[in-house]
Amino acid sequence: MGAAVLHKQFESILGGPLSWQSRPEPEGVPSGIPALEFPRGCLTEIVGPASSGRTTLLFSLLAQAAARQEICAFIDAADSFSPHSAAAAGVDLARLLWVRCGHNAEHALKAADLLIQGGGFGLVVMDLGDTPAASARRISLTSWFRLRRAVEHTPTVLVTLARESNARTCASLVVECTRRADTWSGAPGVSRLLRSSQVNAQSTQRRKSCSPVFTAPAI
Numbered sequence: 506m507g508a509a510v511l512h513k514q515f516e517s518i519l520g521g522p523l524s525w526q527s528r529p530e531p532e533g534v535p536s537g538i539p540a541l542e543f544p545r546g547c548l549t550e551i552v553g554p555a556s557s558g559r560t561t562l563l564f565s566l567l568a569q570a571a572a573r574q575e576i577c578a579f580i581d582a583a584d585s586f587s588p589h590s591a592a593a594a595g596v597d598l599a600r601l602l603w604v605r606c607g608h609n610a611e612h613a614l615k616a617a618d619l620l621i622q623g624g625g626f627g628l629v630v631m632d633l634g635d636t637p638a639a640s641a642r643r644i645s646l647t648s649w650f651r652l653r654r655a656v657e658h659t660p661t662v663l664v665t666l667a668r669e670s671n672a673r674t675c676a677s678l679v680v681e682c683t684r685r686a687d688t689w690s691g692a693p694g695v696s697r698l699l700r701s702s703q704v705n706a707q708s709t710q711r712r713k714s715c716s717p718v719f720t721a722p723a724i
């Protein structure tokens with residue numbers, strides 16, 4: 506039986522023409538950076554080298570979630586999270602669950618899966634930023650796919666922080682941070698102090714992209 510005949514039979518049974526329904530756009534939540542939103546029910550990656558502004562962007566996202574009275578989870582693969590810096594950036598530590606994984610990326614992955622399955626979190630962050638790139642790359646694509654499927658149809662924003670993209674096609678959004686310019690205080694040639702850096706956040710996703718610029722203060 507040809508596809509055209511089968512199509513007409515379905516239309517006859519349904520009493521009208523067939524139409525394809527695309528998956529609705531996920532709700533976007535503000536990151537605190539103009540024009541940059543993160544989708545709920547999706548896996549998002551923030552990537553970039555050290556001092557690229559990726560942590561500033563992440564703290565801004567956590568602060569926005571706290572302002573919405575949401576509970577957040579921070580999965581710290583390399584024990585590098587600084588509560589003092591986070592609080593200074595506006596993160597409400599009383600609404601943040603800090604999970605320390607003792608430099609074990611696999612433990613971080615399992616913790617993310619458990620927290621998403623448990624529910625109740627508006628934002629779950631898995632920080633692999635200080636995990637060696639070789640260790641992060643050893644996480645299989647199957648594991649990333651399982652995380653993506655776990656967060657689908659939930660109100661949770663799942664974000665991973667790393668030096669480079671590891672989830673690849675499993676990520677709905679990738680935000681790449683690059684440092685553009687620095688602001689210093691003090692006299693040239695004498696003692697100088699880094700005050701802030703201008704950062705470009707290039708985001709790419711299936712339907713649109715943007716490239717906002719923000720300032721990352723020196724911590």
